Amino acid sequence: MGKVSIRDVASLAGVSIATVSQVLNGKGARFSEKTKAKVLAARDEIGYVPNASARSLKQGAKILIGVVVPSLRNPFFGDLVQHMQENIPDNVSLSIMTAGAGQADQTVEILVNSGVHGIIMAGQLAQPVAIASSLKKRGIALVVLENHDGLVDADAVFASDKMGGHLVAEHLLALGHKHVVLLGNQVYTDNLQYRTAAFKETMLAAGAKVSEVATRNLTKHAGRAAAMAVSITQATAAFALNDELAIGLIAGLNAHGIQVPNDMSVIGYDDTDYAEFFRPALTTVEQPLWLIAEAAMKTVVARINHPDAERQVAAFDTKLIVRESTAPLS
Amino acid sequence: MGKVSIRDVASLAGVSIATVSQVLNGKGARFSEKTKAKVLAARDEIGYVPNASARSLKQGAKILIGVVVPSLRNPFFGDLVQHMQENIPDNVSLSIMTAGAGQADQTVEILVNSGVHGIIMAGQLAQPVAIASSLKKRGIALVVLENHDGLVDADAVFASDKMGGHLVAEHLLALGHKHVVLLGNQVYTDNLQYRTAAFKETMLAAGAKVSEVATRNLTKHAGRAAAMAVSITQATAAFALNDELAIGLIAGLNAHGIQVPNDMSVIGYDDTDYAEFFRPALTTVEQPLWLIAEAAMKTVVARINHPDAERQVAAFDTKLIVRESTAPLS
Numbered sequence: 001m002g003k004v005s006i007r008d009v010a011s012l013a014g015v016s017i018a019t020v021s022q023v024l025n026g027k028g029a030r031f032s033e034k035t036k037a038k039v040l041a042a043r044d045e046i047g048y049v050p051n052a053s054a055r056s057l058k059q060g061a062k063i064l065i066g067v068v069v070p071s072l073r074n075p076f077f078g079d080l081v082q083h084m085q086e087n088i089p090d091n092v093s094l095s096i097m098t099a100g101a102g103q104a105d106q107t108v109e110i111l112v113n114s115g116v117h118g119i120i121m122a123g124q125l126a127q128p129v130a131i132a133s134s135l136k137k138r139g140i141a142l143v144v145l146e147n148h149d150g151l152v153d154a155d156a157v158f159a160s161d162k163m164g165g166h167l168v169a170e171h172l173l174a175l176g177h178k179h180v181v182l183l184g185n186q187v188y189t190d191n192l193q194y195r196t197a198a199f200k201e202t203m204l205a206a207g208a209k210v211s212e213v214a215t216r217n218l219t220k221h222a223g224r225a226a227a228m229a230v231s232i233t234q235a236t237a238a239f240a241l242n243d244e245l246a247i248g249l250i251a252g253l254n255a256h257g258i259q260v261p262n263d264m265s266v267i268g269y270d271d272t273d274y275a276e277f278f279r280p281a282l283t284t285v286e287q288p289l290w291l292i293a294e295a296a297m298k299t300v301v302a303r304i305n306h307p308d309a310e311r312q313v314a315a316f317d318t319k320l321i322v323r324e325s326t327a328p329l330s
Numbered sequence: 331m332g333k334v335s336i337r338d339v340a341s342l343a344g345v346s347i348a349t350v351s352q353v354l355n356g357k358g359a360r361f362s363e364k365t366k367a368k369v370l371a372a373r374d375e376i377g378y379v380p381n382a383s384a385r386s387l388k389q390g391a392k393i394l395i396g397v398v399v400p401s402l403r404n405p406f407f408g409d410l411v412q413h414m415q416e417n418i419p420d421n422v423s424l425s426i427m428t429a430g431a432g433q434a435d436q437t438v439e440i441l442v443n444s445g446v447h448g449i450i451m452a453g454q455l456a457q458p459v460a461i462a463s464s465l466k467k468r469g470i471a472l473v474v475l476e477n478h479d480g481l482v483d484a485d486a487v488f489a490s491d492k493m494g495g496h497l498v499a500e501h502l503l504a505l506g507h508k509h510v511v512l513l514g515n516q517v518y519t520d521n522l523q524y525r526t527a528a529f530k531e532t533m534l535a536a537g538a539k540v541s542e543v544a545t546r547n548l549t550k551h552a553g554r555a556a557a558m559a560v561s562i563t564q565a566t567a568a569f570a571l572n573d574e575l576a577i578g579l580i581a582g583l584n585a586h587g588i589q590v591p592n593d594m595s596v597i598g599y600d601d602t603d604y605a606e607f608f609r610p611a612l613t614t615v616e617q618p619l620w621l622i623a624e625a626a627m628k629t630v631v632a633r634i635n636h637p638d639a640e641r642q643v644a645a646f647d648t649k650l651i652v653r654e655s656t657a658p659l660s
Contacts, residue, residue, distance in 0.1 A: 025392060062355060064444060072408035072415075072426070073603065082403040085428050093440045096402070096426040098415050110423045114394055114444045220607055251607045273403065277550055277581045279609040 004048045013042035025113070044137040049112060063092045065300055066111030066119045068099050074218065074244055076270045076289075077122060083293030084120070092301065099123045101187065105131055112140060118300040121145065121154075124189040128154070141303035143296050146190045147315070155303055155312040157296045159287040161191045164318040165198030167285055168239050168267055171320055173202070176329035177237040177265065179209040181230050183223065183249060184241030186214040192241060195269070199239060211235055215245065223248025227256055236264060236329055243268035243275050243284055250280070250325065261327035271321050280324035288316050334378045343372035355443070374467045379442060393422045395630055396441030396449045398429050404548065404574055406600045406619075407452060413623030414450070422631065429453045431517065435461055442470060448630040451475065451484075454519040458484070471633035473626050476520045477645070485633055485642040487626045489617040491521045494648035495528030497615055498569050498597055501650055503532070506659035507567040507595065509539040511560050513553065513579060514571030516544040522571060525599070529569060541565055545575065553578025557586055566594060566659050573598035573605050573614055580610070580655065591657035601651050610654035618646050 006024075010017045015035060022028045023039040042048075067084060069077040081096055088094060095116060099107040104123040108131055111119055118141030125131050128144065132153035135142045142154040147161065172180050180203060182196060203210050211233040215222040223245035230238055230249060240246035246268030250260045260266050260280055268275065271286035295314045302309065336354075340347045345365060352358045353369040372378075397414060399407040411426055418424060425446060429437040434453040438461055441449055448471030455461050458474065462483035465472045472484040477491065502510055510533060512526060533540050541563040545552040553575035560568055560579060570576035576598030580590045590596050590610055598605065601616035625644040632639065 062440075062443075064440075071412055072402055073405070073412040075403070075405050075408065078402035078405065078408040082401055082428065085402075085430075093437075094427065095444060096428075097424065098412065098426075100415075107423075110392075110394075113392075114425060220603065224607075247604070247607050274550065274577070274604060277554075277577050277608075 004046050006048065008046055009039065009042045009048045012046060013038045015039060040134075044134045047138045049138050049140065063089075063118070063301065063304060064114075064116045065092055065094050065297075066108075066114075066116040067094055067096045067122065068104055068107050068111070068119065069096065069122045070099065070101075070104075070124070072096075072098055074242070075272045075274065076242065076244075076287075079273055080122060080289050080293055083290045084297055087290075087294045087297050089301065092297075102126060108135070112138070117141065117304050118143070120296045120300055136307075139307060141300050141307070143300045143303065145292065145296060147194060148190050152311065155299045157292055157299055157314045157316075158191070159292060159316040159318045161194035161318075162198040164269060164285045164287070165195040165200075166202050167318065167320040168269070169199045169202035169206075169208075171267065171283070171322070171326065172237050172239065172265065173206050173208060175237070175265065175326060177208070177235075178329075179211070179233075179235045179237075181233050181235040181238040182210055182212045182241075183226055183230060183238050183245055184215060185217055185222070195241065209235075218242050218245055220244050220248035220251070223250075224252035224255075227252025227258075231256055231258055231264075237326065238264065238266050240266060240268050243270045243272045243282060246282055246284070246325070247274075247278055250278075261325050262330070265326040267326050275321070276323065283323045283326040284321050286319045286321050288319075291316050334376050336378065338376055339369065339372045339378045342376060343368045345369060354439075370464070374464045377468050379468050379470065393419075393448070393631065393634060394444075394446045395422055395424050395627075396438075396444075396446040397424055397426045397452065398434055398437050398441070398449065399426065399452045400429065400431075400434075400454070402426075402428055404572070405602045405604065406572065406574075406617075409603055410452060410619050410623055413620045414627055417620075417624045417627050419631065422627075432456060438465070442468070447471065447634050448473070450626045450630055469637060471630050471637070473630045473633065475622065475626060477524060478520050482641065485629045487622055487629055487644045487646075488521070489622060489646040489648045491524035491648070492528040494599060494615045494617070495525040495530075496532050497648060497650040498599070499529045499532035499536075499538075501597065501613070501652070501656065502567050502569065502595065503536050503538060505567070505595065505656060507538070507565075508659075509541070509563075509565045509567075511563050511565040511568040512540055512542045512571075513556055513560060513568050513575055514545060515547055515552070525571065539565075548572050548575055550574050550578035550581070553580075554582035554585075557582025557588075561586055561588055561594075567656065568594065568596050570596060570598050573600045573602040573612060576612055576614070576655070577604075577608055580608075590655050592660070595656040597656050605651070606653065613653045613656040614651050616649045616651050618649075621646050 010020045097107050104125045120143045122145045136153040144154045147158045213229045268282050268284040271284045275282040340350045427437050434455045450473045452475045466483040474484045477488045543559045598612050598614040601614045605612040
C-alpha cells in the first residue's frame, strides 16, 4: 500500500487540503460540525496519520509511546510511569502527558500529532469506543489500563478492582465493623465504579451499612477536608478510594481529636510507595504496579509490531496489605 | 531563509544523506567519532531540525513543550509538572520525559525529534553548555531549572539552593546542634552542589561538625537504609537533601528505637505535598514550585516567540518551614 497523504483525506472528504489541515490541527473552529465530521471520518477510513508518526518501523527503529495519566501529583501514577520507564526496550521512548477530567480524548490527538506509534491510556477517555476505533484504523496501538468489555479495539491491562473492593469489605467485616463510610469523589471512572460496586455489594450482603461522603477530587487535601463529614456519620471505619484520600482523612481526623485506628479504622487503596512510611502505616490494597507497567509496555510494543493480532487482555490480582490503620471494633 | 534540509547537512559535512540520518537518529554506532562529530557540527551550524519540529509558528498555532525530569517517583517532580500543566496557555501541550542519570542529553534529542518547540530541563545535563548551544542554533528554546552561570545560551528559572542550604544550617545551629549529618547521594547535581556547599560553609563557620553519609539515590528507601550509618555518627541532627530521604531516614531511625525529634532532629528539603501530612510533620525548605512552574512556562513560550531576546534568569527565594521533626538539643 502506498503512503496515505493529506491529499487523499481531502479528496475523500470533498474538501480542500487547507481545510483538512486546519481541522486535524484543532484550528477548525470556523468550519461546520458537518465538515469537521466528514474530515475525521475520511481520516479514519483511509488511516491517515501526520508525517511525524508515519515513520516506517524497520528493525531497530525508534518507537515512541505516549502515556496519558490523570495527574502526576498522585504518586500512584508517577510510580506507574517510572516502572514503565524502567521496563522499556532500548529502542523505545516514552512521552508522558497528563490529562485532567474531560481532556484525555484531546490528549490522544496531540500525541498522535507528535508522532507516537502507540498509546498507553491510564486516564479516563470520554469516548473510549470511538477513540479506540479511530486509532485502530490509523494504525496506532492503544492499551487501556482498565476493564471495559466494550473496548473491542483496544488491548487492556489492569488489576482487578472487583477483587480489590471485595477484599476491603471482607477485611472491615472481619474486624467487626458494621457501619462504614465510603469516601471518594462522585464522578467515578470505570475502575472506581467497579471498585465501589464490589465493596458495597459485599458490605450490604453482610447486612452492614455504608454511608457515602463525596469529595471534590482524590487528593490528600480533599481527604483532610472531609474529616468532619466522615466523623458525623458515626461510622466506625472508612474506606478511602485511594491512599491519598486516606492519608488526608487520617490527618483531618487527628486534628478533630479522633485517633486512627483506636477511634476509627481507615483503609486506602493502591499501596503507594509512601503507605508503609506513614504513621499509622496504611492498611491498603496493593495493585501490582510493576506487573501492570511491564505488561502494558509489552502489549503496546507487540500491538505495534502485530497490528492484526487478537485482542490482548491481562488481568492481575490485587492484594490486601494489612498495616496499622485498621483495627478490630472495640 | 529557505528551509534547511538534511541534504544541506550532508553536503556541509561531506557525507551521505544516509549517514546523516543514521547519526542523527542514534543509529551511527558503526561510524567513527570524527564522522559523527562532523555531522553534529554541520547540523548545528545550519540549524537543521527534523520535519516534525520544523512547523512554522503562526499566530495561534499549537506549541509543544518537552519537560525532562529525573524521576516521577519523587513527588517533587510530579508536583512540578502538574503545576506546569495547570499553568499552560490553551495552545500549548506538554510532553514529559524522565531521564535517569546520564540520560538527559539523549532525551533532549528524542524530544526534538518528536517536534517540540521548546524544552524545560529539570534533569541534569551531562554537557549543558554544548546542548544549550546546539539547541539555540537549531531554534529550539531551552529553559534550565538550575543556577549555572556558564549556560549563556539557556534561560534559567530556579529557587536559590544557596539560600536553602544556608537556612537549614542556621535553623539547626539556632537549635543548639553542633554535630550534624549531611545525608544524600554522592553524585551531586549542580543544584545539590550549591545546596550542600552553602550548608557546610555556614555550619563550619559556626564551628560545628558535619559528618557525611552517602546514599545510592534520593529515595525514601535509600534514606531508610542509611539510618544505621547516620546513628553511629553520634550526630544530634541530620540534614537530608530532600524530603524523600528525610521520611525514609525517620522511619529507619524509628525501627532502631531512635525517636525524631526527641533523640535526633531531621530536616528535609522541598516541602513536598506530603511533608505536612507525615508524622512527625516534616521541617523542611520550601521551593516555590508554583512560581517556578509558572515562570518556566512563561519563559519558554517567550523564548519561542522571541528567539533573539536577551537571556532571562528568574531566581526565587526558598523558605524554611518549621514543623515537628526538629527540636532544640536536649
